[in-house]
Amino acid sequence: MKDMHDMNTSLLEVANLSVTLHTAKTSVQPVDNVSYSVKAGEVLAIVGESGSGKTIMNMAPLGLLPAGVDSEMSGSVRFEGQDLLSAGNGKLRQVRGGEIGVIFQDPLSALNPVRRIGRQIAEISERHLGLTTKQAEKKVAELLALVGLPDPLSRMQQFPHELSGGMRQRVGIAMSLAGEPKLLIADEPTTALDVTVQAQIVELLKDLQKRLRMAIVVITHDFGVVSGMANKVAVMYAGRLSELGSVDDVLLDPVHPYTRGLLKSVPSLDSEIGSEFIGLPGHPPDLSRRIDGCPFAPRCFAALESCREHRPPLLPVPHSAAARVVACPVVLNSHAEAV
């Protein structure tokens, strides 16, 4: 299945995606004209603070929003060339679990509390790979061993509440793999876990990605996860892309003022004990209101008057890899001069 697409074409191609959510009271636009792509075998990290639209952007096209949330989408999300936004329900059901696996943030609530773990995983292989009950159960045992769960056979008989948080997330990962997908979407896979377990899960995902040569989109606000497993990183602010590039470029030489602020606010081991925490001033904007200019302008050290009026376009960074784009003409100009 991997050789159908060679490494240079995109597995997932998101173009000008906007998502508007309608609730009984208001409408908000958590995703505003976002474009990016993921190649086969690539790991893209999507970073941004809570409410920046990262999760919605990935779940809405798959039809995986919580019950009762009404969404309206424009643009296109092509998976292996097929647009998911215009795809019918039947096609989407085939893609979910079979082509694209999903790992959820909180493994306890994401697993069904009254069903045995083995069944919850096996049904996916039965559905998408056409395995019989017996074959599927054998596969589940293999998957559980693959994700590092000791004693898979007896684990399969257990219920989610009988496992620890880290083990549950391993089950969640096994579940996302059960349909042999080409792309994994991991929605903050480590957020609900203990710090010590977080590193193990990142290691596991990295290892699985190498072994199974899947593409992964990992949604996170943890730069440890980004540097631990991603090749590419997209920084989101207020539903828009503010910076996109390779992990090395973005982490070592952040250009957008928001990315710089984010990276500065990560406490470092080298900093002195007791040194002050540097956070970003202000707070994110209200997404139910239209924002004409740059959404980050009110919190930005480099903001000019014009920033509040015109939406900054995504521009390539001079003297950098072609794939690197930043939505801040002000800083780009000074960056170019400095280089």
Add this chain to the structure above:
Amino acid sequence: MLKVAINRGMSAAVLIVIASIFSFIIIAAFPGNVAALIAELRGGFVTHDVVAKVAEDYGLNDPLPVRYFAWVGDVLQGDFGHSLRTGEDVSAAIVKRLQATFILIAGGITVTLIVGVTLGFLGAMWPNGTVDRIVRVIAVVCVSVPKFFMAAMLILAFGVMMNLLPTFGFRGPLSWILPSIAVGIVPGALLSRIARVALEEAMSRPYVVTAKSKGFGRRRIIFRDALPNIVPVCLTAVGMDIAFITQSSLIIEPIFSWQGVGAYFVEAARFRDLPVLQSCLLLFSVFFIIVNLSVDLIVMTVDPLQRRAARA
């Protein structure tokens, strides 16, 4: 698990003791002079002397605790006393009437389950659609209508106007239908609402999004993922419904002229037939306590989350 079961069993036993005290005291504290009543029932000319003699014979002058323990002692030996009115042995009379009441309860629960599950499902399959709305209206109407009125309307519709079913008496399966519907339809309507609301709540849980992410459709998610999660709630509701139906038997049995325990109780109440009243009351309470205990134990074995709580 076993420990919890024993625990529940013990508290059920304590409840039964309390219920027996209440059954005894409530009836014994009835206003009016029971001895005079008994004397009157026996016929003849009632004088103060006769009343005093009756009171003495029946031990009505003893203090309440003494009378209670005497009664409990008899009950434990299977002796429920004799009817004051007919002199009939109460336990024999109850045993004779158990069949009708049992069939009423069984029939009522069957109707409850059929109505509750069907309506609940129709509602859940097409939430907020036309079917769901109609079901909701039916449920509200059923719950609001008094039982005796419901029974009368059923008799009018199926017995008198359509002439399809027997309207009274306990004569074979056909005659069981109307009374079963009369007692079962209200709890059925309630159960459908409970199931519907529980199902909707379950369908909004994150594990439903997970099931969707596996590529399954709504129908399969309802059956495989949501339904197992609402079984405990529904079982508990059914347990309550059994109690509700038992209580309804007091009204429905006389309407359909069934010789059941409910009708026996009502009849005895009219004549202040103390031993009969006490025995029936005790029987009802014990039955209800046992039903509740069984439901608790069944839910505990069915629900893995409770099993863990039980072990902890």
